Amino acid sequence: MTSHHQVGNALDVWEIGLSMTPAARALLLLGAAGRHDAGSRPVGERDRALLQACLPAGRWLDAVTECPSCGSQLDVELDPAALVAPTASEPQVSVVCGEYRVVARLPTGDDLAQLSPSGLVEELRTALLARCVVSADHAGRAVESSVLPEPVLLAVESAMAAADPGADVQVTLSCAECGAEWSSSLDPVRFAWTSVEHAARRLAVDVHTLAQAYGWSEAEILRLSPFRRRLYLSAVAP
Template sequence: MMFTEASLLDVWETAHGLSAVRRALVLAVAGGAEPAAAGDLAVGQRDEFLLALRERCFGTAFPCLVNCPSCGEELELELASRDLRPSRVDSPAMIAVDGYEVEFRPVTSRDLLEVHSRRALLERCVVAARSGGQDVDRSELPDAVLAALPDALAACDPQADVRIDLDCAVCGHRWASPFDIAVYLWTELEACARRLLYDVHALALAYGWSEAEVLAVSPGRRRRYLELAGTTA
């Protein structure tokens, strides 16, 4: 089901002014996540709902502009939804480092909201730790052990850290560029919402229509009315 323009404005208004994590949660709920459970979803699971919302609002093609980190050339490309859904592999949620065995879970939005340091975030993701057959409190894990967690977390939840393999047609440089669906989708929603608000404002001034009446007119007809009113942006 496609989102209506009125629904899009409602989501934009709710998310506007929030922090990046809280905004992503609003978008996830709009994409179908349960409101009470969204904060405890793994970030990759949350982002699946953002992808679903983006597909409903704007389709499955993702036009992008990327600057080559080597020569600075601006590259234009178009990604598809399938490019943004990494293949999932069964990755054990356990690592063994320097005699320690550490069980862990993926990072959630609640984690990102409630902790404010890298070490605290990593510790929070530790479910259990043992060394020499004895339980170890996660706060007592050595830095070297916790340093092994980020790679393991990325393998466990690949949707949370999407990277696109790119090569520059100008200089031949190859690199993996990060793709953040939360940032990408919000940029689109913000631009779309501002266009819709302009349409409502201009047509309300020109014809006295309400917001609902403006949004009930198809985008094509709306453009024509704006032209006739001499207010096309």
């Protein structure tokens, strides 16, 4: 699924994406950045493209978390360039488990966006594997992914995770108060969406300020280049 929404600014993106699932938002954000091909790439590559497209170069991610041992609140700064590991060059994995042999391609952003937002975890897992399994056989006889036993499914998922480590970004954290160390998952889509939300809210304030000062419509203000918008804002509140 590739988003074909026409978006021209952060307000458009934010408004359109509010009703979307996180996976669909990722495609919307990438499309707005001109990366219409990223949805067909493995999830780790999608997330790397998201961080590059939605966060200014050199900007670190600010996060707040809680120590699981003592409950202290931690303010964390993360370097987005170092977060998402490269995906393996081979987009497929081949797994042999007992008498089963399975070939599967890595899940993509499009695959995630196609999953039902109301599905249960196990249903989503089954649906994703059905999309990604290219071929499966038991003792040389072709079988459907739906009949693969749990150990085989786990082996396939483990091979996928190893081939695309950027699909599950793990950050190692430590607490300055009690010295505890732990790993936590980081969601690049959430960070990218938060960045767009902040940009949209700033833009809404700019529109409000200029509309009050000059009587211009939202459309007229949004047609201004960023340079001219800042110039007029500086005249309103020097």
